[in-house]
Amino acid sequence: MLAILLVSAFLSGCSVSPTGRNQLTLYSEDTMAQQGSQSFEEMKQQLPISQDTKINRNVQCVAEALLKTAELKPVEWEIVVFDQPDTVNAFALPGRKIGVYTGLLDVAKTDDQLAAVVGHEIGHVLAHHGNERVSTTMITQAGLAILLIGLQTQDMNSPELTAALTGGAQIGIILPFSRAHESEADTIGLLLMARAGFDPKASVVLWQNMSQAGGDGPPQFLSTHPSNESRIEGLESHMDEAMALYREAAHHPQCPAR
Ligand SMILES: [Zn+2]
Numbered sequence: 001m002l003a004i005l006l007v008s009a010f011l012s013g014c015s016v017s018p019t020g021r022n023q024l025t026l027y028s029e030d031t032m033a034q035q036g037s038q039s040f041e042e043m044k045q046q047l048p049i050s051q052d053t054k055i056n057r058n059v060q061c062v063a064e065a066l067l068k069t070a071e072l073k074p075v076e077w078e079i080v081v082f083d084q085p086d087t088v089n090a091f092a093l094p095g096r097k098i099g100v101y102t103g104l105l106d107v108a109k110t111d112d113q114l115a116a117v118v119g120h121e122i123g124h125v126l127a128h129h130g131n132e133r134v135s136t137t138m139i140t141q142a143g144l145a146i147l148l149i150g151l152q153t154q155d156m157n158s159p160e161l162t163a164a165l166t167g168g169a170q171i172g173i174i175l176p177f178s179r180a181h182e183s184e185a186d187t188i189g190l191l192l193m194a195r196a197g198f199d200p201k202a203s204v205v206l207w208q209n210m211s212q213a214g215g216d217g218p219p220q221f222l223s224t225h226p227s228n229e230s231r232i233e234g235l236e237s238h239m240d241e242a243m244a245l246y247r248e249a250a251h252h253p254q255c256p257a258r
Contacts, residue, residue: 013135017127019184025128026135029094036095036130040078043099050081050102054258059100061255062114062198066122069196072096088213092121094130107209111255112202115193123188129181136177179226183234190235190242197249200242203235 013026050056059081064074077096087101098118108114124130148162186203194200211228226234 015128017132017184018188019127021180021184023128023132024135024139025131026138027131032128032131033095036093036097040080040093040095040097040099043082044080048083050083052081054256055102055105056081057256058111058258059105059114059118061253062111063098063100063118065196065198065253065255066115066119066192070122070126070192072122088210090117090121092118092125094125094128098122105258107213108206109209110202111253112193112199113206113209115196115198116189116200116203116206119189119193119196119198120185121189122192123185124181126188127181127184129185133178133181182226182231186231186234187238190238191245194242194245195249197246197252200235200239200246204232204239207231207235 013024015023015025017023060079063077063079067074067077077098079098079100082099082101084101085103085106087103088107090098090100090104092098098121100114100118104117105114108117144166151161190200190203193203207228
């Protein structure tokens, strides 16, 4: 019965990402938007929000230029700067939410570099990566449950085997998958920033800054994120296309200084 449910979930939930990758999205846009909005509300309650007018204006301006280019309506989006100097990060959520931590602004030193990060985050939303991630996790867990029930009936079950299977699914299915999301968001973000009139070469400088600021993180094979070096390689492989879009861009955003 569970197996039939899994197969029908696959069939009904198949879609194609902006770069042409087949993906599994089991949840409705509304459900994802609700989840995104709820998480965002919780973050706003828990974290201090930056009251720095200059910083807010600058981040707003960069994000708006990208949203407009993606044919999204900036007025419908909530863009919040969290006052977290030690967090070098940003995110975008279904439900039209963007969060930027002040720590990012030390690493993304120019508007073009900030646009590279925010463009990447918008890329995750445009490609429905959140939906795909929760859908795949759900299916993987259901698949594992079936496997474990099968093993149990054959008297082969052991805590070690369960742990090995669960860990294997994590490393074999979920991790490479997150990396596929990262490189896809990099590509979408790169082309989006270029179309919006931000210099796409700044994306490479940004990841070089990231390396200087925080090293390369955990070993790549165990990390959900590609190394900064492989990110730069991926970005470089789309740079000609991005530079052509940048040259064609109607205008170059002039955002107020931070
Ligand atoms: Zn990402």
